[in-house]
Amino acid sequence: MRVDPTTGEAVPLPAAPQGTQGRWKDAAGERLRLFVYVARGSTTTMLAMAMATLFVLVAILGPAILPFDPLASNPQAALQPPSADHWFGTDNLGRDVFSRVLAATRLDLGIAFGAVALSFVFGSLIGALSGYFGGWVDAVFGRLIDVIMAFPLFVLAMGIVAAAGNTVENIVYATAIINLPFYARIVRSEIAIRREAGFVQAARLSGNGDLRIIAVHLFPNVLPPLMVQLSLNLGWAMLNAAGLSFIGLGVRPPTPEWGIMVAEGSNFIISGEWWLALFPGATLMLAVFTFNLLGDGLRDLVDPRQRT
Amino acid sequence: MNDVPLLQIDDLAVTFETRGGKVEAVRNVSFQLKKGEALAIVGESGSGKSVTSYATMRILDRNGTVAGGRITFGGMDLTTASEAAMSDLRGRELSMIFQDPRSALNPIRTVGRQIEDVLLRHSQATRHDMRAKAIEMLRKVKIARPEERYHAYPFELSGGMCQRVVIAIALACDPQLLIADEPTTGLDVTTQKAVMDLADDLRRQSNLSLLLITHDLGLAATYCDRIVVMERGRIVEAAEARTLFAAPRHPYTRRLIAAMPRRSAGLRDLLPPGDTKRAPPTRPAIAAEPLLVVDKLTKTFGPKLGLPGRLFGKSEAPAPAVDRLSFILHRGESLGLVGESGCGKSTTSSMIMRLLDPTAGQIVFHGERIDQIPRARFASSPLRARMQMVFQDHTASLNPRFTARRSIADPILRLGRRRDRRSLDQRVAELAEKVSLPPELLDRFPHQLSGGQKARVGIARAIALSPDLLILDEPTAALDVSVQAVVLNLLADLRAEMGLSYLFISHDLEVVRLLCDRVIVMRAGVMVEEGLTGEVLTHPRADYTRELIDAIPSIEPDSALPNAPVTDDPAAGVPAAPVR
The missing domain is CATH 3.40.50.300 (P-loop containing nucleotide triphosphate hydrolases)
Incomplete structure (x- = not known):
């Protein structure tokens, strides 16, 4: 089955805490069975998982499956409507829109996954420390988060990219920074309500130090709500990256990227060449939609209470 | 008729x-x-x-x-x-009163208003006389100073008073x-x-x-x-x-x-007649040397003041939660710590387990002053393995993401020396057998286990390192009586088998009688009475102890x-x- 490794790609982090548990059992088979069980539980989840798999496959295979070179211009074939040769038509330089949309998947998903992974790791770390220790740690991190939240987030991202320079890495960092508060706040509150729980006391009596309690005992219990946040954030991160490119920050033409393609194509809508903007826009929408729908499924996947 | x-x-x-x-x-x-x-x-x-x-x-x-x-x-x-x-x-x-009075009352409305709500809903009062009727109801359920309490919010009242208010609401419209x-x-x-005497009185009054x-x-x-x-x-x-x-x-x-649990029955009498273990549990020999010495232990929870409060507020010392408590626990002995909620018994156990720092006093365990070891360092101290605890709420005390096996193995992995998988699995299986937990349940998660099974997992975890001292914090309070009977017997057997010392914390004197050699009665942080269990229960010296014994419905x-x-x-x- 191709599904499991692909979701391993789509969900890079939750696999880690499960791994420790996996030592106790036939781990891989158990995970696969759970995966199938969750997927069969709801049509929405199954659909979302299938579409996410498709997106991830396209991103991985990338250049290998393109019918045309996304950068090769061909003035004779400029601005052709969708046809059997060019499924999504061609743009003003005669480049194949379908190839460009496919080629952009790797970049857009890469930015989104990278940004979400960063904000997941650092946000969770900050949240876990403030939730567990409270006191001045909480106060310092809390105010830091408040400062980030005080800006309109998209404007903040624009500012960061504009100041730090127009590179793909900076889009990733900017997107990570504006998403970080959400993780930090969820983890902080979920850990704070559990830090005096019986099982944490018991873990202390078993000789676990504070950091081990946070990482092994508390953090896995926070995963279910985090998964929902994670999948929503993947969608936002994608929109955010496309939005930055749309206004001319970040990725630069001629690199195929959904945001730039929409921006470029928007000039041609009035003259009737709708396909330039529509197809990359619709793909972006579909991708955001897919990752938003994935939330419930991911939550069920990391919640042992679902396994009955 | x-x-x-x-x-x-x-x-x-x-x-x-x-x-x-x-x-x-x-x-x-x-x-x-x-x-x-x-x-x-x-x-x-x-x-x-x-x-x-x-x-x-x-x-x-x-x-x-x-x-x-x-x-x-x-x-x-x-x-x-x-x-x-x-x-x-x-x-x-038809009226109904529920288990948890605090959650049955709306936390942001005064109790007087909540009584009026019912009166108005059923047209038993008008806007003019509802206040008088509500106060009358509060008086009827014997709440002192009803005119003042009319304005009280539920969080300002004790649990018993809240339940009286709930009764007042239930009876406000004179139901049948x-x-x-x-x-x-x-x-x-x-x-x-x-509360029950009051409900009974009201019931008889209005048929x-x-x-x-x-x-x-x-x-x-x-x-x-x-x-x-x-x-x-x-x-x-x-x-x-x-x-x-x-x-x-x-x-x-x-x-x-x-x-x-009742006065005329021993520990074995609680089990169903078919049970094989009929021989009375042997008690381990009580050694002369003390295992745990607690001397003038005190804990005061300071008010949490922000900087402005610390600068300008008046510092006023709150009453200590535990006040100069002293006792000795010998090796092999089982000591009961009895009292009602808020008497400081759980605070005491937390301090002995070093989950909480004492304000003053000494805790000597195995001849060492453990109150002076910083909390963070005690986690890795060899003494940590020598005392363990069984918690009251078995559900909350098990990590929902750990299987029973992993919960039991955790202390062995952290503090025991066994690291290789085979001897670990063997030890876990041994422990499961000791607490009569079927081995096929070891790979289940807590939510797949019953209350009694969760209790067994908690006990197995606590004895995993063969400690000398086990603190039992109301281990059976959340269990059904038949399960309680089995768990109490299990605890007595384990104690005999492993020579454990117990510090048994409970509000239930009948349960303490079954399991403890000596008992300490606490009230508001202070020791009221101490003595051999049989003596204290049959001839209590303190009025408070007598009151506690009399209140047990029998x-x-x-x-x-x-x-x-x-x-x-x-x-x-x-x-x-x-x-x-």
Whole structure:
């Protein structure tokens, strides 16, 4: 089955805490069975998982499956409507829109996954420390988060990219920074309500130090709500990256990227060449939609209470 | 004489729609309740006793339906009545009080307003006289200074007072039937007695019918005329309270009565008759040298002040939660620490376990001052493995993401020296056997285990490192009596087998009597009395201890000891049922 490794790609982090548990059992088979069980539980989840798999496959295979070179211009074939040769038509330089949309998947998903992974790791770390220790740690991190939240987030991202320079890495960092508060706040509150729980006391009596309690005992219990946040954030991160490119920050033409393609194509809508903007826009929408729908499924996947 | 029953339930069946299909929670339940009568439905968790009462009030969860039978109240069929008719009846004719009074009250409305709400809803008062009536109700449930308390919010009142307010709300419109669903679970015994005595008085005054839902046979015996025993959704026995305890007919009733900790029974008597372990548990020899010495231990929780408060506020020392507590626990001894909520017994155990820093005083364990070891360093101290703890709430004390096996193995991995997988698995299997946990349950998660099984996992984890001292923090408070009986016996056997010392924390003197050699009674952070368990329980020196003992509802004066001198306590003996 191709599904499991692909979701391993789509969900890079939750696999880690499960791994420790996996030592106790036939781990891989158990995970696969759970995966199938969750997927069969709801049509929405199954659909979302299938579409996410498709997106991830396209991103991985990338250049290998393109019918045309996304950068090769061909003035004779400029601005052709969708046809059997060019499924999504061609743009003003005669480049194949379908190839460009496919080629952009790797970049857009890469930015989104990278940004979400960063904000997941650092946000969770900050949240876990403030939730567990409270006191001045909480106060310092809390105010830091408040400062980030005080800006309109998209404007903040624009500012960061504009100041730090127009590179793909900076889009990733900017997107990570504006998403970080959400993780930090969820983890902080979920850990704070559990830090005096019986099982944490018991873990202390078993000789676990504070950091081990946070990482092994508390953090896995926070995963279910985090998964929902994670999948929503993947969608936002994608929109955010496309939005930055749309206004001319970040990725630069001629690199195929959904945001730039929409921006470029928007000039041609009035003259009737709708396909330039529509197809990359619709793909972006579909991708955001897919990752938003994935939330419930991911939550069920990391919640042992679902396994009955 | 009025022979028409107020409430009649015929052949009631309730089913719940769940993921695993339809579940029959209650079937073939029939009983009747006359006007002015008090009836108790007794059973363990999952017996369907609460579901029966919810069906009567028509407040079943959305996935529950009355699948068959009739519930007739004053000639009206409640199963077919319209929702409008039901909401008119609820509160006016049928009232209900719930288990947790604090969550039954709206936290952001004053208690006076909440009583007025009911009065207005059922047109029992107008805007002009509602205040006077609400205060009158508060006075009726014996709340001191009712005019002031009228303005109080629920969080400003104690648990017992909140339950009185709930009773006041329930009785405000002079209903004919009061359903009390575990009304005193979670309250202290003395508070329980006060609340139940009050409810009983009010019931007799206004000729009210009472349907008491409880797991406590003693409570049912003390306050009810007739008792219905339920098991797994069915009624197994229904009888007058006296006859039920004198001559229980059904084996389940017999088992239930036998499992109740009571004065005349030893630890082994609680087990069902077929149980193999009939020999009394041996007690380990109590060594002369002390294992744990606690000297003038004090804990004061300081008020949390921000910077402005620290600069400008007046510092006023709060009362200590534990005040100069001193005691010695010998090796092999079992010491009970008894008191009501807020007496400081849990604070004491947390300090001894070094989960909490003491304000003053000494804790000497194995000859070492452990109060001086910083909390963070104690986690890796070799002494950490020598004392372990069993928690009250077995569900909360197990990590929901750990299997039973992993929970038990955690202390061995952290503090034990075994690291390789085979010897670890072997040790876990050994421990599971010791606490009689079937090995196939080891790979389950806590939510897949029953309460008793979770308790066993918690105990197995606590003894995993073969500690010298085990602190048991109300280990059976959340369990059904039959499970409690088994767990208490298990604890006694483990102690004999492993030579453990116990510090047993409980509010239940009967349970302490079964398991402890010596007992300390605490009140408001101070030790009130200390002595051998038998002596303290039969000849208490302190008034407070006597009060605690008297408040325990008992089934004995009436039945099991027919020759015992009749007590002059009016609450203990139930007068003949007044049939009107």
